Amino acid sequence: MSCLSISGAVLRTNARQRPYTESQPLRIEPLHLDPPQAHEVLVRITAAGLCHSDLSVIDGNRPRPLPMLLGHEAVGDVVDLGADVRDLAVGDQVVCSFVPSCGQCVPCATGRPALCEPAAVANGAGTLLGGGRRLRDAHGDVVHHHLGVSAFADHAVVSRRSLIRIDRSVPAPVAALFGCAVLTGVGAIANTAHLRLGETVLVTGLGGIGLAAVLGALAAGAGTVIAADVHEDKLAQATRLGAHHVVNTAAPDAAEQVRALTNGGVDVGVECAGVVAALEFTWRATRRGGRTVTAGLPHSSQQLALAPVQLVAEERSLQGSYLGGSVPVRDIPAYLALYQTGRLPVDRLLTHTLPLRDINVGFERLAAGAAVRQVVTF
Ligand SMILES: [Zn+2]
Numbered sequence: 005m006s007c008l009s010i011s012g013a014v015l016r017t018n019a020r021q022r023p024y025t026e027s028q029p030l031r032i033e034p035l036h037l038d039p040p041q042a043h044e045v046l047v048r049i050t051a052a053g054l055c056h057s058d059l060s061v062i063d064g065n066r067p068r069p070l071p072m073l074l075g076h077e078a079v080g081d082v083v084d085l086g087a088d089v090r091d092l093a094v095g096d097q098v099v100c101s102f103v104p105s106c107g108q109c110v111p112c113a114t115g116r117p118a119l120c121e122p123a124a125v126a127n128g129a130g131t132l133l134g135g136g137r138r139l140r141d142a143h144g145d146v147v148h149h150h151l152g153v154s155a156f157a158d159h160a161v162v163s164r165r166s167l168i169r170i171d172r173s174v175p176a177p178v179a180a181l182f183g184c185a186v187l188t189g190v191g192a193i194a195n196t197a198h199l200r201l202g203e204t205v206l207v208t209g210l211g212g213i214g215l216a217a218v219l220g221a222l223a224a225g226a227g228t229v230i231a232a233d234v235h236e237d238k239l240a241q242a243t244r245l246g247a248h249h250v251v252n253t254a255a256p257d258a259a260e261q262v263r264a265l266t267n268g269g270v271d272v273g274v275e276c277a278g279v280v281a282a283l284e285f286t287w288r289a290t291r292r293g294g295r296t297v298t299a300g301l302p303h304s305s306q307q308l309a310l311a312p313v314q315l316v317a318e319e320r321s322l323q324g325s326y327l328g329g330s331v332p333v334r335d336i337p338a339y340l341a342l343y344q345t346g347r348l349p350v351d352r353l354l355t356h357t358l359p360l361r362d363i364n365v366g367f368e369r370l371a372a373g374a375a376v377r378q379v380v381t382f
């Protein structure tokens with residue numbers, strides 16, 4: 005198969021002014037996509053979600069090599085297989101994981117593929133897992149891959165190790181969410197916090213990941229679920245999804261409100277905002293003996309002030325959660341089964357679908373906090 009002409013949303017310079025509807029940080033460009041090499045797959049993208057991690061690349065909070073074709077939460081259909089790919093077939097529906105798993109490094113071999121070391125190198129360098137780049141612009145210059153996926157385009161070449169085959173019957177706009185929001189949010193509850201039946205949970209930061217964590221806590225049998233954010237409409241959304249209480253973190257006594265609702269603090273606090281103040285609030289609202297989990301990604305220059313004596317004298321823990329501590333090949337089918345049987349209604353996170361040409365409108369809406377999950381459909 006020869007090189008394919010595609011169009012995709014490319015970021016060339018970051019930290020552009022808002023509103024993005026005017027500064028247009030992403031431009032839809034014609035691109036050349038090389039055929040899949042060994043261990044790679046050509047995927048026709050059917051749906052791709054807009055995530056805060058894309059926004060963090062746009063605004064420079066997560067520096068990445070540019071130019072880059074963004075989009076890392078996606079689903080599509082297999083179109084062509086590179087040499088040596090024998091366990092997928094043309095026509096399969098596949099979800100992309102934004103951390104491929106090499107299967108060989110120490111984290112992969114010990115059941116923690118979210119920490120795959122070659123994947124971290126590839127994702128940082130803007131390559132596929134094998135080290136290559138398959139994207140070029142109209143001048144023939146290299147365009148980097150975003151987290152091994154680059155899904156804001158009609159087609160993508162990705163490593164076989166970024167893909168999880170799923171049931172064909174799941175609608176694409178819903179299936180896309182399993183690649184990031186659902187894996188990260190539900191995984192933070194199930195894999196990182198190891199939630200036990202009846203425990204109290206606080207989720208701070210109610211974007212796609214935070215609201216997925218709320219749904220995950222409910223599905224996993226939490227006793228009381230408290231949702232916290234600074235936006236009243238996000239709190240209302242959490243209530244509609246089944247959160248038992250909401251707390252506006254703009255209130256000076258927000259942590260005291262949580263402690264009063266839970267007789268001294270929650271068993272499990274999960275921070276999904278990527279803001280240090282939100283993590284400090286979540287920490288203060290977690291009880292003695294409780295677990296505080298952080299799944300947000302603040303800028304690497306940010307610091308957290310913490311009294312270590314609390315860790316000891318109160319047997320507290322603070323645990324990071326990347327990709328929900330997931331094993332995607334195990335967890336995506338498991339969470340899909342919960343969705344298909346009505347116990348994890350993640351389709352309710354989907355607030356907008358849009359065409360690729362409106363992508364800057366979508367990112368402005370996300371930056372303004374006016375959307376939960378928006379999905380580009382092709
Ligand atoms: Zn994401």
Ligand SMILES: [Zn+2]
Binds near residue numbers: 105119122
């Ligand atoms: Zn690995």
